[in-house]
Amino acid sequence: KQEVTQIPAALSVPEGENLVLNCSFTDSAIYNLQWFRQDPGKGLTSLLLIQSSQREQTSGRLNASLDKSSGRSTLYIAASQPGDSATYLCAVRSFSGGYNKLIFGAGTRLAVHP
């Protein structure tokens, strides 16, 4: 059974810091992995999608890496800003988890203070 874990559960940093959010999954036979952002009271915004054949994806100040063999992904945020404050969710689509659905981690709640 696929399980997704995110560490840390919460993170508070001063503006300007580079930071890393971690995601791990128990079954390495994944199809793809997706990082989302969720603002309070809002839906999910897709940030990056990494296919199983890829090792990383970049979008602006965000870089996501994937190490399928070790069951890990990291989301790197460069030069953090207060506007980055949100909950970040990692989700995988895998064969054991059910091909048709995403299995989500519990999220990392990020606060970036000025």
Added chain:
Amino acid sequence: GAGVSQSPSNKVTEKGKDVELRCDPISGHTALYWYRQSLGQGLEFLIYFQGNSAPDKSGLPSDRFSAERTGGSVSTLTIQRTQQEDSAVYLCASSLSTGKETQYFGPGTRLLVL
């Protein structure tokens, strides 16, 4: 074009009443998903529609939950005889098809059962 839309945005109902939640996917997206986000539970998959294929209902928690998708577009999630544990945010997502594509989420419907 417009993103995924959901209605109502908030719904308060009494225990035992039926509720209907609506999702309008992005035009042209053939895959549609329903997820539930409960406090302390994280995001869980409920049901998946792909074109004219039979839906994947493996995530529905009980037979009080049902969903339909008419004409391959709009979807309605129905909860009969609501219980307090049904209180959650119900999120809808759509994608171009299945597999490699990014899932785009709506803002959700916040359901409170009194």
